[in-house]
Structure formats: C-alpha cells, structure tokens
Amino acid sequence: MREQPASPxxxxxxxxxxxxxxxxxxxxxxxxxxxxxxxxRYVENMARGLVERGHRVTIACAAHDGAxxxxxxxxxxxxxxxxxxxxxxxxxxxxxxxxxxxxDAVVDVxxxxxxxxxxxxxxxxxxxxxxxxxxQWPVVYPGLVGRVGWWIESRLAPxxxxxxxxxxxxxxxxxxxxxxxxxxxxxxxxxxxxxPAPTVTSGRSATPRISVVGRLVPHKQVExxxxxxxxxxxxxxxxxxxxxxxxxxxxxxxxxAERSGVSDRVVxxxxxxxxxxxxxxxxxxxxxxxxxxxxxxxxIGEAGAHETPAVAYSTAGxxxxxxxxxxxxxxVDTPDEFVATxxxxxxxxxxxxxxxxxxxxxxxxxxxxxxxxxxxxxxxxSGR
Numbered sequence: 001m002r003e004q005p006a007s008p009x010x011x012x013x014x015x016x017x018x019x020x021x022x023x024x025x026x027x028x029x030x031x032x033x034x035x036x037x038x039x040x041r042y043v044e045n046m047a048r049g050l051v052e053r054g055h056r057v058t059i060a061c062a063a064h065d066g067a068x069x070x071x072x073x074x075x076x077x078x079x080x081x082x083x084x085x086x087x088x089x090x091x092x093x094x095x096x097x098x099x100x101x102x103x104d105a106v107v108d109v110x111x112x113x114x115x116x117x118x119x120x121x122x123x124x125x126x127x128x129x130x131x132x133x134x135x136q137w138p139v140v141y142p143g144l145v146g147r148v149g150w151w152i153e154s155r156l157a158p159x160x161x162x163x164x165x166x167x168x169x170x171x172x173x174x175x176x177x178x179x180x181x182x183x184x185x186x187x188x189x190x191x192x193x194x195x196p197a198p199t200v201t202s203g204r205s206a207t208p209r210i211s212v213v214g215r216l217v218p219h220k221q222v223e224x225x226x227x228x229x230x231x232x233x234x235x236x237x238x239x240x241x242x243x244x245x246x247x248x249x250x251x252x253x254x255x256x257a258e259r260s261g262v263s264d265r266v267v268x269x270x271x272x273x274x275x276x277x278x279x280x281x282x283x284x285x286x287x288x289x290x291x292x293x294x295x296x297x298x299x300i301g302e303a304g305a306h307e308t309p310a311v312a313y314s315t316a317g318x319x320x321x322x323x324x325x326x327x328x329x330x331x332v333d334t335p336d337e338f339v340a341t342x343x344x345x346x347x348x349x350x351x352x353x354x355x356x357x358x359x360x361x362x363x364x365x366x367x368x369x370x371x372x373x374x375x376x377x378x379x380x381x382s383g384r
Contacts, residue, residue, distance in 0.1 A: 029062055030061045118161055125382075216248070220247075220292070229266060240267060286346070294319050
C-alpha cells in the first residue's frame, strides 16, 4: 500500500447515501503486523472500498514494532494502540470518550471476542465475523480462560448485538452464527475477493515442494504438514515443505520438525513480503492448509492464481466454499487422509495439473470490487 497524507475523503462518492460518513473499524491487527493475515486483508479491502465511495475510515488496532502510532494509507487512517489483548479495552474507552471524533457507524470485527462497541455508542454497529471459534478456544486457551472466551463469543455477544447487522465471509460462518442464536435475516455473506497475482520470476520447482502459508499458531495445525513430509521420507526424500509466516508457535514447530527427523526438509521462511510469498506459491506443487478452522482461506485463492491446488480439511468451514472438491483442490476429513492426498498429488502429475487449472479458474471467480460494493450497501442500510 502506498502512503498518502492525511486528508478528508472526497465528497459525493457514487452509490452512497451519506458520502461524508466516518466509519470506525475495530480490529485487533492490521496487515503490517507480523501476525496479520487474511482477515486483516479483508478488513482493509473493505475499508478501501468505503474510502473510494467518499467515506472517511479509521481502523483502530494494536500497536507493533516498526509501525507508527498513527498514519494514513490509501485514505485509511490507522490508529495503533496497546497489544492484541488490551486493544479491546483501549478501543472501547476511546470510542466511549469520543477520541475518534465523530463516528457515524462502527464495524466491530469479532475475532473470537467482540469489542463491546454496542455499549460504547448509539450509532449503528455492524459485526464482522470471519468464523466462529468453538474449536479454537480449548486449543489456544485451555481451561477456564478458554471456557470464558467461548461463553462470551457464543452466549454474551449474540445477545449484546441482537439488534446489529452481521457480515459473515462464508455461508459456513453464517450457519454457525445462526446456531449461536443470531437471526438469519440479520446476517449477510460477503465473500473474500482475490487480487490479481503479481508477476513472479519463479517457475514451478523441479522437485516437489509443498507450502503452508499463515500465522504460526496451534490451531493452524502446521504439524500435520510436517507429518506428511516425515511420512514421505522413504519414498520421496526430495520433497520440501515451505512454511511461510510467523507467530508465537514458531519455536514449537521448529522443535516438532527436529523431533520428526525432517528439520533439513522443512524451511521456515518467517514473515515475508507479498512478492516473496507469491514467488514461493508459484514454486509450490501443492498448497497445504491443515488449519482447524478457516472462515474462507484467502491463501487458497492466492495459490490458485499460480495454478497451485490446495488440500484442506472439509471440517474447517469456509474451505468447502473456497475449494471445489476434486476440481480446484481436495477436501479431506482426517490427518491420515491429509497425508495420503498430499502423497498422491506429488505422484500424480496429471491430476495435480488438472486441479491447478481448476484452482486458477476458481481464483478468478471472486473480486474485491464486488465484495466492496456489497459491504458498502450493508453499512448504508444498517440500524442499531
């Protein structure tokens, strides 16, 4: 993203009822954050769409090393304070005390926990949910903390936001929200889009490479991809796993690869820029997504733009919509099937190339422009 000087957004944006609205996004991270991922990409794309329609947009998120406390990028004002935990309290108080200035609508991005903005403002609040965290709470926060977190997400939040509009990024997430008691008529699905892939210098690797792209946290289950490399050690000793991303589970994954005897064939790239990520996806034969839960799986489309098919779990939720099973990728049910499918795709060039073609076609199905239009329409019509 290119930086621009802070200035009011232009008035008179097409297709809006109130071109001078100030919209506040409350999100725990931004895309510059080393732990940022697909959900942050989604938020910032929706924000850019609102700026293009004449709105003023602020994103309140956590601070992180190397990022200024405030800056304006592509017309979006970023206000960074605190950590990924106390950002909830800081943002709530700032909104309550009017420190963001006049706010006409709020987008409360619920990544497990809401920002409780419904208690801080009488303005319209739209709740954005990428996926429900039922399975993740006990994995990331075992014991009491996880149980309290799940109670807030599943019981308290639906009641607190019972008059708010919801945006879900997939039908799978919409169905989960309905199960939690959110009225189906208040939930609109706005899918992720796909950016055109940048030009890359890398071609497909001459030897098999599998990539995993995402935050290094327990529920991403990168261990399953490492298990696949270990299982193929005897019959495919040249296969390499590229792990792209960073996170607090990094040391544990390094140790796991060491214990599995494949540390020499698992390459941890850490946090990389967008160009490097696409270079690695273009080299890959397969993109593995062993995540426990995905609202959509933006990286599936990014890999697909390079004709790299994905293998993911059918139980992850949004993957059933971002992957057309056995056409643009493969959905599996168990870790054993995950490993077996990766092996089959390594060995079957014809099927892998067929899936790659389907992945490319699928990646062209969704556009950010269409999603931005739908998201803007929701904000125009939302009520308290």
